Amino acid sequence: MNFCSHCGEQVVHKIPDGDNRHRYVCTVCDFIHYQNPRIIAGCIAEYENKILLCKRAIEPRHGLWTLPAGFMENQETTLEAAKRETFEEANAKIINSQLFCSISIPHISQVYIMYRGDLVDGFSKPGIESLETELYSEDQIPWDNLAFPVITESLQLYFSDKNNGGFSIYNGEMRRDKNSKMVTEIYPQL
Amino acid sequence: MNFCSHCGEQVVHKIPDGDNRHRYVCTVCDFIHYQNPRIIAGCIAEYENKILLCKRAIEPRHGLWTLPAGFMENQETTLEAAKRETFEEANAKIINSQLFCSISIPHISQVYIMYRGDLVDGFSKPGIESLETELYSEDQIPWDNLAFPVITESLQLYFSDKNNGGFSIYNGEMRRDKNSKMVTEIYPQL
Numbered sequence: 379m380n381f382c383s384h385c386g387e388q389v390v391h392k393i394p395d396g397d398n399r400h401r402y403v404c405t406v407c408d409f410i411h412y413q414n415p416r417i418i419a420g421c422i423a424e425y426e427n428k429i430l431l432c433k434r435a436i437e438p439r440h441g442l443w444t445l446p447a448g449f450m451e452n453q454e455t456t457l458e459a460a461k462r463e464t465f466e467e468a469n470a471k472i473i474n475s476q477l478f479c480s481i482s483i484p485h486i487s488q489v490y491i492m493y494r495g496d497l498v499d500g501f502s503k504p505g506i507e508s509l510e511t512e513l514y515s516e517d518q519i520p521w522d523n524l525a526f527p528v529i530t531e532s533l534q535l536y537f538s539d540k541n542n543g544g545f546s547i548y549n550g551e552m553r554r555d556k557n558s559k560m561v562t563e564i565y566p567q568l
Numbered sequence: 569m570n571f572c573s574h575c576g577e578q579v580v581h582k583i584p585d586g587d588n589r590h591r592y593v594c595t596v597c598d599f600i601h602y603q604n605p606r607i608i609a610g611c612i613a614e615y616e617n618k619i620l621l622c623k624r625a626i627e628p629r630h631g632l633w634t635l636p637a638g639f640m641e642n643q644e645t646t647l648e649a650a651k652r653e654t655f656e657e658a659n660a661k662i663i664n665s666q667l668f669c670s671i672s673i674p675h676i677s678q679v680y681i682m683y684r685g686d687l688v689d690g691f692s693k694p695g696i697e698s699l700e701t702e703l704y705s706e707d708q709i710p711w712d713n714l715a716f717p718v719i720t721e722s723l724q725l726y727f728s729d730k731n732n733g734g735f736s737i738y739n740g741e742m743r744r745d746k747n748s749k750m751v752t753e754i755y756p757q758l
Contacts, residue, residue, distance in 0.1 A: 506586070
């Protein structure tokens with residue numbers, strides 16, 4: 379951020395009076411431009427013991443597989459966002475949706491909120507952001523070609539619960555430590 | 569938003585190519601300025617059957633009571649945000665924290681993520697954003713002087729579960745309908 383989006387003048391990066399964090403503050407109109415984490419909402423959609431995955435047609439991770447998910451938009455709910463992304467990326471619909479996990483990724487200021495549900499009619503077809511869509515059973519999942527660690531983690535939690543006969547709701551975090559190693563701390567709630 | 573925060577030139581509000589929503593787009597550098605919902609994280613902190621509330625020293629709703637909660641910052645987790653807000657507003661700490669509810673408020677593009685937990689030593693003291701802090705049992709809660717409908721809802725769900733002997737995790741939404749009436753749809757998950 380270089381300029382104030384309100385008045386067009388230059389901003390500086392400083393700690394405003396009464397605050398304890400650096401913010402972008404306009405040098406002319408004094409507007410403080412807060413920046414906050416973004417939510418990525420998505421679905422684990424199941425049909426006959428298989429999970430819907432999408433092969434990414436966009437960067438980052440073009441050509442790798444992911445759960446349908448994307449940035450939540452203003453004026454929608456987390457569940458609406460998850461369903462919209464599932465429809466946009468895979469022309470798929472889910473019913474019986476339940477919250478499955480909330481995973482914060484602080485080093486990139488993202489929060490994943492994933493729902494699980496039933497894929498209607500087992501139907502999917504690639505949307506513009508997907509090269510392919512496919513239903514995979516646990517042993518068919520392309521584990522070595524998943525797009526993001528949080529997707530791998532979500533799927534592992536899902537199948538672990540499924541194989542144990544019941545679902546929990548998970549909350550936690552995945553963050554890179556000083557050596558760039560991903561440290562995962564996710565716990566069942568309740 | 570009037571100006572591009574990258575190059576300082578004017579933005580227009582239009583639907584970019586390949587998109588289906590209006591965005592602020594720079595007329596010179598073509599940068600698309602996405603806007604996304606913000607997370608408000610907070611705590612329902614209990615001590616000896618009483619809940620910690622804070623009397624707001626800031627607008628909006630100055631002088632009304634609320635659960636400690638506030639905007640999640642970049643580079644933190646939802647739980648860290650909830651604990652930080654609880655400490656900033658009430659100098660209070662919680663342990664044994666568990667996710668309690670995720671409530672989307674689409675008409676103001678906010679998502680509340682509330683945790684429940686035990687208030688350490690029952691201790692609280694007003695922070696700079698609070699006039700008072702107080703522990704209230706269910707029948708002492710100033711129900712008519714709570715700051716936000718989502719706080720009332722969260723407390724009602726909490727006490728309902730507590731009185732029934734066990735906690736669920738809730739997900740849902742509160743939105744204003746065409747007549748400005750608040751419509752609440754929140755469901756236990758699992």
